[in-house]
Amino acid sequence: MNKIVINRKLPIWKLILGSLALVVGVISLFSSFKGFLLIGMGVFLLLTEGSEFDFKNGFYRKTKSILGVSLGSWKPIPKIEYVSVFKTNENTTLRSRTAETNVSKEIIKLNLFYDTNKKIEAYSTYKKDDAFAKAKQIASFLNIDILDATERESKWL
Structure with missing residues (x-):
């Protein structure tokens, strides 16, 4: 294994509340504009920060992750x-x-x-x-x- 992914763990209450806000927000999109607010709140609660290191290719990145999807730009180590x-x-x-x-x-x-x-x-x-x-x-x-x-x-x- 030449890759290390380090993310801060979410507290269980944030995971439950954030997931619930996302689901209710998506359902609410069909009836009112308030769905966007709930989706935003869900994303805020589920967002985690971390780092990812690819030692094989010599790169690292600071990441922001939500539900396993990580974003961040790669830089040389x-x-x-x-x-x-x-x-x-x-x-x-x-x-x-x-x-x-x-x-x-x-x-x-x-x-x-x-x-x-x-x-x-x-x-x-x-x-x-x-x-x-x-x-x-x-x-x-x-x-x-x-x-x-x-x-x-x-x-x-």
């Missing part, structure tokens, strides 16, 4: 120096008419570094084990090291 797995916070702003708040959630990201400080953001997840499994898979194809930066003291694996 540069000379990757190492894979970094690190912890950061993902911030979401919630607004209503009278209030606004920021919600912060810890997330694990996987980046591929090349040319000393340039990076390809390959994957993000909430599970540390999942990130390291993907990092090991990529590192084995490219024969490079993994930097574990999830703790205060970074270490090479």
